[in-house]
Amino acid sequence: MMRIKNIAAAVTAFGAAVCCAVPMGTAADDLQGANDELYDGSFYYELNDDDTYTITKCSAIIVEKVPSIRNGKAITAIGDEAFAYCTGISTLEIPDSVTSIGKNAFYGCESLKNVTMPKKLSHLGDHAFFDCKNLTSIELPSTIAEIPDYSFALCDALTDIKLPDTVTKLGDYAFYQCSGVSSFRLPASLQTIGDNAMGSWFAVNDIDASANSSFIYENDMLMDKKKSEIFRASSQISGEINIPDGVQKIHSGAFSGCAKLNALHFPGSLTAIQDEAFSYCSEIKSVDFSEGLDSIGYGAFLFDQKIETLALPTTLKKIDNNAFAYCMALNKLILPEGVESIGEDAFLVCDALKQVSIPKSVKTIGKNAFGYTVENSERQLLEGFNLSVFSGSAGEKYAKSEKITHTVTDVNLKKVAFIAAMAGLAVLVIVFAVVLMRRSSKTASASAKKALKAKKEAEEAKNYKKIMDDEAEVKESDENDSAEDEEQE
Template sequence: MKRLLSILLVALMVFSVTATVYAAGNSGSSTINVAGEYSVASTGEVVSVDVGWEEMSFKYTEGEKQWDPGTHSYIGGEDGGWSDNKPGITMTNHSNVDVVAELSFTPSTSVTGTFYSKSGDTYTALSADEQGANLSAAAEGSEQSAADAKTFYFGISGGAITKNTPLGTITVSISFKPSFNEADLAAFTYTTDSFGRVKITGVKDTSVTELVVPDFVYEIELGALKDCTSLVKLTVPFAGNRSNGEQTYIGYAFGANNYTESGTVLPATLKDITVTGGYAKNDTLDTFAFYDCTNLTNIVIGDGVTYINPSVFVDCISLESLTVPFLGDCKKEITDSYQLPLNYLFGYSDYGTKYTDNVHLVYGILNEMYSDRKTSAFDGEKIYSYIPNTLKEVTVNGGAIGDKAFEGQVTIEKVILGNGVNAIGYMAFGNCNNLNEVIIPDSVIDISMWAFRNTPYQNTLLANAEDGFIYINKVLYEYHGSDTDVVIKDGTVAVSDFAFGENTKIEKVTCPDSLRYLGCAVGQSADGVFFKCTNLKTVVLNEGLEHIGVGAFENCSAIDNFDFPDSLNYVGYLAFSGTSWANNLPKGEIYIGKIFYKYNPQGELTEPTTITVKEGTVGIADRAFCRFETDYADFVNLVGVNIPDSVTWIGDEAFYRATDLQEIKLPKNLTELGWRAFGFCASLKEITIPKGVKKLPQYIFASCSGISVRFEENSQLNTICDRSITSGVYYMPEGIQYIFDDLVGTVLVTSMNKLRAVKLSWSVRVLVPTYADVGWTFRAESSVVYYYSDEKPAVNPRTGEYIGTFWHYDENGKPVLW
């Protein structure tokens, strides 16, 4: 008896971020080409490498077996084996710099994977050191076909298998190979590997007080710096043995065998450390990287660090000054990940500390993420951390300072925000009792409500107010005047949330031609610009105004008319709620600027109706097709909405309780979906999310029972927000990086090789294709993982239940469990 099993491999390509490709198999295609590219703008180096995969399909054939009547079993079969095919992996360098391409195989079964070179018809097995190649830069003006290329071959041998199963992963690592100047290595002893990459092995003059390990260094040997007992200041490309290496703590270079030894081996003289991120500018600073480094007073994390994991600076009890490239999990250019408080960097109090006299306990908030523009500092999880009593100054060079990011950091006296910072959230620095100075660049145009409440810096702002106006650069932060007719000064670009909040004296406000943002773009914790200005009757909005923020005119009951400029392209949630204008809208379709604001039938629709949104519309406002005026009554008989491709955003609750909505095609240029946008659309059974959408918002399809949600090819989706999946089947793309909590009882069909964070309360069932990366599943410990099988699994004779966790497609093409 012979049985043939066809096995698929995962092929994985790594640049500065991971890209996943799957070898051809059931698709019928024989080759997959994938290009990964990143650029270092400051130097002009561009890395672009094509990786071509031949079909990674291997067959295991069982040997002949015979029935033994005496034992009632089959015997034999030991002579089974694997097919002898050796598919190729070709890497072609289209970069303007030399690169190093390396291959590795991680098995998920008992098989052995071997890489080969080929000469004629002869294959030669390669050692670990030979599994890679230098690829020269492409010559300027040369043909694509002239690019330097290298092909390796791969084969499987070893252990037997008894059913279709993933065999493992092949990783192709592409790294920029920098040129180096030997003069920069004058202080060090070093070696170079077969690819010409530098490894630091020691220091020539161990009495030095300052060392700079150049960015082009690929690796640092264990203990290479251990004899530098007088060192005061150190600059290194990474913390550990190499960028994103196996060892990830700063003490490795000084001989520490694990992170717990890291602080103990640093010289007592060492006070100042900078980690640049290395030549590739894609380093990850890992948990406990600076654990127990009790003598350090200044730490600088350079802009070359792309990801920062939690609890990096646990028990750095002498730290006075800290510089980080962002406050959060990763660079904003990578993904709009959730903003995190300063506490995130110092760990959880659950770790405990032996330095109770040197630290104080502060809590921070992990903001709950609802959508692209909706977060909450009120609903998020609190984390308690021990902060060093010595910490006085913090510099953040990029991204957003989220809601309550520094709240209660009572030792901090000065904060410097770099030119890459663009927003300051609600109560971001609230209750920082000693915060005297904040340096804010012009790049910051979002400054939310009470950002500096109960700080000496806020007192300074108040003292310097002119005619009641408090400005931070070109942002009108607060108004404390008593005029009834207010003219915002020319040159103002943005007005902060709650800047005029609850001012019952103003009756008229005139906006200057320079104004672009009336309220913040992100954040829902704050009230709007003119919240409860109950005597405000007239607002003169300027042509050129682009953005009206969340709740901007909420409960401004005296406003009965707006003259909206054509330039307006975004309106936030509840921006006009409670105004006389919003309470007396005319019947029909209402547009403001380039925005579809509201379909107002003034009563029940009596027959099935389809609405067509006009061409050129850029957004659909919150509650546009929602009967919110009758406490969320069902919007019956709205069966369809035609949306033009010019629409790029759909607001919160846009179609909430449109219970008869059966079909909707989302525009191809859509990038943003709002909170509860299709909640309770009970008749909606299928929808495809365009590739430009990066976040799946909270309650997006709440109570849409039986809905199937698919995503366009090359989807950019990277974040599943809190409680965004509550019913239906989701055919998820592979680029998911963040999964937030409370995704309960729902089935996913996905491969998640890039997954970085999963909240512990995640309890979904995950249906994994056969080609999925099995390695990620450990990150979803609270989930049940099911693997695809087109054949029925074996049955337990005692229980009658299938053995293992498997799924398949039913006759209607729906994924179901065996």
């Protein structure tokens, strides 16, 4: 469903393959030479260019401590996937000799609760502790400058995060879904917060930004100093809130899990609502959008089950995948002319929504964007759903490809404009004739009256012919559409 799960599944498959492929080795004494792999019965080692070792694989069932030296050589690194899926580890001490931990190094170590990090660690790979579900605390040394993407994502039990003031960046999804975090202190040097770095923090109620010069925590919201971007809100923020005027962007996951919100008002300054910004806000009932908004990101209002109506602004161009999926109370949707892109599953499982009009401006519509629910883990057409579309538009193509009941609501605008113009001309002719006859009925010559009558009749004949030609064009177009429908069936 969510992007994070797709990534987890992919790495899970890879990690499982790596973990299960560990061969049983021989004793360390049987392996000699600088290029040989060393195995001591618990770990595999690879000799580095600087005559130190990297641990490349752990084969032990239970491990409590990583060695600091083997064969008189320091162990300075833990390689990629080295401990992936070692589920027997609950407490681990990493020696101070280690300066580098590779990507996916402890991926999926579900039993790991406590880890002592080395004091000279300078490199931490992405996904290093991804999905360590029982990890409760983490303290990183002052030698670390960046928390890479997904480093501690899905560490559900993590409650205590201590980062040094040397950290300048939190990568994308760095602490995503660390749902036990209730308080967090921003490092003094932090300048960049990646997408969803603090997303799905369902328990956070305090963010300390007092030591930082780039961010400010005010009115339960973490913002940049200019107050133009919102990065994270307290999960306890409640009731009806007005996003401050001047805010231009609401970052990924900023209000995710804020289950006490019930109404939102956006300012005209807002241009972007990013991925999962208001996901899992289960009490939101109304959303007041303002003109100026350009894009709504992936899963921005995912699982907001009480939203009933949506009137989107005319400035909106893009609605991303899953943007309003599982908004099950949504029963009225106004899509304005101007929207160009509607993503896959954008309104999936909006079961109360039975009628949607797709504007002509829409160029692309993703699969299952409208008219689908989920039953027994499978997508099903929503009973009684109908789309109103323009002929030849992306809306009509979507309805036909998805076999959704639809009505073509557009009319021949050229014809309407022509008829209106001709009607106006006819009125002018009549008014002119009446005035003329009133003013000069006694003096008008028979030839003048005859000329006026002839002109009127000529105009009427011309109008009638034009209307009949348009009718024929419309009829021919409808017959062609019907033929195409029959061929498709």
